[in-house]
Amino acid sequence: MISENLLTLIEEILNQEKRAKELYEKYLETIKDKPIVEGLTRILNDEKEHIKLASEVLGLIKHGPSYSRVRIGLDEFSETSSILISCGIESYLKVNLIVLKKLVNEKGLKCIYVAINKPVSSLIEAFKREDIQTEKLFFIECSTVNSGAEKRILAKLDNLTNLNMSISRLIEDTPGRKFVYLDAISALYIFNPANVVERFAHHLIASSKSKRIKLVLVAVNEEIDKRSMVALTTFCDGKIEV
Amino acid sequence: MVGRQELVGMLIDALSFEEITIPARLEAFLREIRDSRMNETTKTEIERNIRRMIVESTRHSEILTKMVKRVNKSGQNDF
Numbered sequence: 001m002i003s004e005n006l007l008t009l010i011e012e013i014l015n016q017e018k019r020a021k022e023l024y025e026k027y028l029e030t031i032k033d034k035p036i037v038e039g040l041t042r043i044l045n046d047e048k049e050h051i052k053l054a055s056e057v058l059g060l061i062k063h064g065p066s067y068s069r070v071r072i073g074l075d076e077f078s079e080t081s082s083i084l085i086s087c088g089i090e091s092y093l094k095v096n097l098i099v100l101k102k103l104v105n106e107k108g109l110k111c112i113y114v115a116i117n118k119p120v121s122s123l124i125e126a127f128k129r130e131d132i133q134t135e136k137l138f139f140i141e142c143s144t145v146n147s148g149a150e151k152r153i154l155a156k157l158d159n160l161t162n163l164n165m166s167i168s169r170l171i172e173d174t175p176g177r178k179f180v181y182l183d184a185i186s187a188l189y190i191f192n193p194a195n196v197v198e199r200f201a202h203h204l205i206a207s208s209k210s211k212r213i214k215l216v217l218v219a220v221n222e223e224i225d226k227r228s229m230v231a232l233t234t235f236c237d238g239k240i241e242v
Numbered sequence: 243m244v245g246r247q248e249l250v251g252m253l254i255d256a257l258s259f260e261e262i263t264i265p266a267r268l269e270a271f272l273r274e275i276r277d278s279r280m281n282e283t284t285k286t287e288i289e290r291n292i293r294r295m296i297v298e299s300t301r302h303s304e305i306l307t308k309m310v311k312r313v314n315k316s317g318q319n320d321f
Contacts, residue, residue: 003278009271016264017295023259027252032243033321039309043256043302050298053291065284 006061014054021047052106059101063094066242070098073240074216079109079177082205082215084232087242089222092117093126095242096183099216100132103179109136109214110178112170116142116157116187117220138174140166157191160200167204171211179214180204185232186223198231205235243320246313253310260302268296 024044031037059067070085077083087095103109115123120139127134140153142163153170155163167180182204188197201217208215219232233239244252272292275285313321 003274006271006274006278009267009274013264013267013271013295016259016267020256020259020264023256027256030244031249031252031321033249033318035312036249036309036321039305043260043305046298046302050295053295057288057291060284060288061280065281068284068287 007058010054010058010061014051014058017047017050017054021051059098063091063098066091066094067098069242070095070240071102073238074099074102077214077238079179079214080209080212081237082208082217082235084217084219084236084239085242086219086221086229086239089220091242092184092218092220095218096123097127097130097132099181100127100137101130103214103216104136105131105133108177110174110176111137112140112167112174112178112180113137114140114142114155114163114167114180114182116182117184138170140170157188160188160192160196164200164203164207168207171213179216180208182215182217184218184220184223186219186221186228189224189228194225194228194231198228198235201232202235246316246319246321249313249321250310253306253313257303257306257310260299260306264299265296268292268299272296 021044024040024047028037028040028044031040056067056071059071066087073083073085085095085099100111104111113120113123120141123139124134124137127137140155140163142155142157153166155166157163171178171180185197185201188200192200205215217232217236219229221229224232272289275288275292278285280288
């Protein structure tokens with residue numbers, strides 16, 4: 001249970017740090033004296049760090065220890081690695097938010113988001129509430145129902161060859177630094193035999209590597225059996241357990 | 243460029259922010275964290291971030307105080 005008081009306090013602190021950053025930036029526009037400019041620049045750089053520190057604290061309060069585990073895990077892998085994140089159903093939504101905040105908001109990567117478990121329209125709503133920069137997200141919607149959301153490509157859950165082609169096309173059409181996020185690969189086992197999903201995952205990992213793109217696969221423990229989890233783990237460069 | 247009086251006013255505003263407003267909130271937050279029933283590892287991580295912010299705010303106050311003294315002592319009018 002999160003204390004409301006703690007949340008209010010850290011949100012106030014975060015806002016104050018942002019105000020301090022704005023204040024010093026404004027000062028530096030008008031002050032020209034070299035020693036003063038040097039001192040204020042040093043303080044401004046600290047304020048930028050404080051915004052990061054306060055945001056981290058906010059994340060820790062909202063999401064608990066899994067917050068650090070996922071963030072540290074993501075830092076350990078290069079931008080061309082494939083990572084499997086295994087989590088319980090109760091932390092599945094948290095994981096999405098933590099990964100997007102880290103890779104999209106902080107590292108500035110664009111995200112090719114393969115939405116398997118939820119309709120894109122509801123994901124966008126949830127992400128906007130958490131200040132995720134949704135303009136950097138490009139969706140492939142695999143929901144069985146058309147959510148009517150803009151900015152997405154449709155793909156069928158039981159046609160993984162087609163899904164792979166849609167991902168490849170979107171990778172090519174999206175310029176700049178990016179990563180592919182599969183939310184959640186474990187749900188594909190509901191619609192396809194295990195060997196088909198594993199072949200799809202193997203191909204996707206190899207093709208992301210050849211294109212030098214980071215790939216993040218999420219597997220919800222309750223949706224997948226042990227043998228399949230082991231297979232996915234051996235294909236990927238690393239695993240983060242939440 | 244800014245005049246001497248204007249600059250002193252700006253620095254004093256920043257000083258009160260760094261010396262009073264921010265540390266008060268950070269200390270209050272730290273107390274709440276210590277009293278909370280949060281997991282110990284998370285608590286430690288949060289405390290580390292907040293302590294660093296307190297230490298750096300104190301350093302900012304020192305830098306700003308030195309700046310105010312220097313501006314007041316100098317014969318310079320424009321900065």
